[in-house]
Amino acid sequence: MGNEALIMNNVCKDFKVLNRHEGLKGSIKDLFSRDYKTVSAVKDVSMTVERGEIIGYLGPNGAGKSTTIKMMTGVLEPTSGEILVNGKEPYRNRTQNCENIGVVFGQRSQLWWSLPLIESFKLLRDLYMVPQKDYEEMIELYRSLVDIEPILHKPVRQMSLGQRTLSDILAAFLHNPAIVFLDEPTIGLDVSMKDKIRALIRGLNKEKNTTVILTTHDMGDVDALCRRIVIIDHGQKIYDNDIEHLKSYFGSYRTLKLKLADNTWEEMLIDEKTTDVMDVIMEKQKEKKITDIKILEISTEDVIKKIYEGGTR
Amino acid sequence: MRKRGLKFYLSIYRKILIQDLKSKMSYRADFVISTFGMIMTNLAGFITFMILFHNFPTINGWDYYHMLFLYGFSLVALTPVQCFFDNNWNLRFMVQTGDFIKYCFRPVNVFFYFMSEVFDVKGLGQLAFGIGTIVYAWIHIGLEVNVLIILKLILFLFTASLFMIAIMNFAAATCFWLKGSGYVMVIMFRFKDFAKYPSSIFQGVFKVIFTFIIPIAFIAYYPSLVILEPGNVPLLSWLSPLIGLLFFFASYKFWMLGVRRYDFTGS
Numbered sequence: 001m002g003n004e005a006l007i008m009n010n011v012c013k014d015f016k017v018l019n020r021h022e023g024l025k026g027s028i029k030d031l032f033s034r035d036y037k038t039v040s041a042v043k044d045v046s047m048t049v050e051r052g053e054i055i056g057y058l059g060p061n062g063a064g065k066s067t068t069i070k071m072m073t074g075v076l077e078p079t080s081g082e083i084l085v086n087g088k089e090p091y092r093n094r095t096q097n098c099e100n101i102g103v104v105f106g107q108r109s110q111l112w113w114s115l116p117l118i119e120s121f122k123l124l125r126d127l128y129m130v131p132q133k134d135y136e137e138m139i140e141l142y143r144s145l146v147d148i149e150p151i152l153h154k155p156v157r158q159m160s161l162g163q164r165t166l167s168d169i170l171a172a173f174l175h176n177p178a179i180v181f182l183d184e185p186t187i188g189l190d191v192s193m194k195d196k197i198r199a200l201i202r203g204l205n206k207e208k209n210t211t212v213i214l215t216t217h218d219m220g221d222v223d224a225l226c227r228r229i230v231i232i233d234h235g236q237k238i239y240d241n242d243i244e245h246l247k248s249y250f251g252s253y254r255t256l257k258l259k260l261a262d263n264t265w266e267e268m269l270i271d272e273k274t275t276d277v278m279d280v281i282m283e284k285q286k287e288k289k290i291t292d293i294k295i296l297e298i299s300t301e302d303v304i305k306k307i308y309e310g311g312t313r
Numbered sequence: 314m315r316k317r318g319l320k321f322y323l324s325i326y327r328k329i330l331i332q333d334l335k336s337k338m339s340y341r342a343d344f345v346i347s348t349f350g351m352i353m354t355n356l357a358g359f360i361t362f363m364i365l366f367h368n369f370p371t372i373n374g375w376d377y378y379h380m381l382f383l384y385g386f387s388l389v390a391l392t393p394v395q396c397f398f399d400n401n402w403n404l405r406f407m408v409q410t411g412d413f414i415k416y417c418f419r420p421v422n423v424f425f426y427f428m429s430e431v432f433d434v435k436g437l438g439q440l441a442f443g444i445g446t447i448v449y450a451w452i453h454i455g456l457e458v459n460v461l462i463i464l465k466l467i468l469f470l471f472t473a474s475l476f477m478i479a480i481m482n483f484a485a486a487t488c489f490w491l492k493g494s495g496y497v498m499v500i501m502f503r504f505k506d507f508a509k510y511p512s513s514i515f516q517g518v519f520k521v522i523f524t525f526i527i528p529i530a531f532i533a534y535y536p537s538l539v540i541l542e543p544g545n546v547p548l549l550s551w552l553s554p555l556i557g558l559l560f561f562f563a564s565y566k567f568w569m570l571g572v573r574r575y576d577f578t579g580s
Contacts, residue, residue, distance in 0.1 A: 070414075073417070073418060074417075075414060075417045075418075094417065095317075095420045095421065095422075096420070098417075098418055098419055098420040099420040101418070103418045105414075105415070108412055108414075108415060110415040110418065112329075112332070112333075112430070114333070114336040114337075115332050115333075115336055119332050122328075123325075123328060123329060123332065126324070126325055126328060127325060127419055127420070127421060128420060129317075129321075155336065
């Protein structure tokens, strides 16, 4: 096996959708209709993820992120193309693939609802046939990374959303999988909990060299965790590179803030490739007196926003 | 690669069951109320049965104690579906909301993992009630007691239970294709009430339907004939273990086909 945790080659996924007709007459027609149309959710996506990498997998709602994750986890079979997770096709042998992956869906707990966390851990240990020694080491590692004592004996149903997410992430790493898929792990959490979760993911990734595929809409997650991001939109991959490159994707954007004499701030976005910042300042100075100047790097969030809004090509 | 065989699955099921019972007991009020409800349900069913027999001393040649035996037999045969496969009732909600996907991320059989999540204690009362009824009817009919006949009883109770499990599997799995699959389940669940009557009361089309299409006649009638009328057992009674296994296997395959076909829409 090479050093790749995940390889996707020209993966496509089509769904067959019934062409629905309007009104009562239409729905009766639909009952007998064979009139299907094909919708492509994922079009010709290729990528390679190295062992130990944390990848931010981004895209607007409905871009095909979930479909890709479902194919990577072996739940859906691609229409064409090839996926290799740990060197094997996930959908050919779902059970075997599951031994080597961990999955967390931000809004859906996969733990036993009424059981205390420690009992869920023990059941997972048996389910994944984790040797007792490895299991104990993992729990020790958890202890060193987060304060798990308060939640260990609490039933999942009594936990706060933050504690539940934390538990789900710990559960996903318990069998020391090669890849963990995190789908919006910080959704709905407060700022300090988000920080805790991010630190935990970083710590686990570092200690166990686990590959992490992270989908999120929170750019804070991306900035804190990922060096490389992949963006898809309308089912196609539109970006695959480091975050630093992303910032110069449209040219070198900077935000210039000027404080004017009447104590108001004026803000403008400047592309340094086409415009010189100094020129802009000089120009402004001719009109009004400037009392303060700030030049800000463009945030990842702003770049992503521009990409989603369709300024790509 | 380590194998996950029958032993593995049994031990996992046992562990989940113990944890589940422990947590159920910790909700004391809930436990007491559901136990009470279970006793009342069985009592009500029994009283209906008594009233019916007060007015019709025999049904199609079956007297009170034979009917009672059939009733007890059906209660016991319907216990496993109640105890071990009750999560089928939640399937359509999980499929609709997309929560079902979580069962696909564990390195174990999806059907097993899904069913293992719920163990319904209410079934145990039904079991006790059913066994009591069988014993009571047994003594009054004056059937003999020996090892062979007890083994036969257990075997045929087991196979009878497979039929109801299979019917509910089929009914529940329709949710992978249909939106209004709740009705299918409710209708099938209602049909089980016919199981406690001798199928000889059904004529023509109904007999065919209840034997071959929705095989509730196999839940009590055919298998219990082996015990009740040892001298005159129809072929279908002897075949019922085999038919039961095949039918259960077909329902399992149908259920799993639904899982594979379902496209897990929504994120």
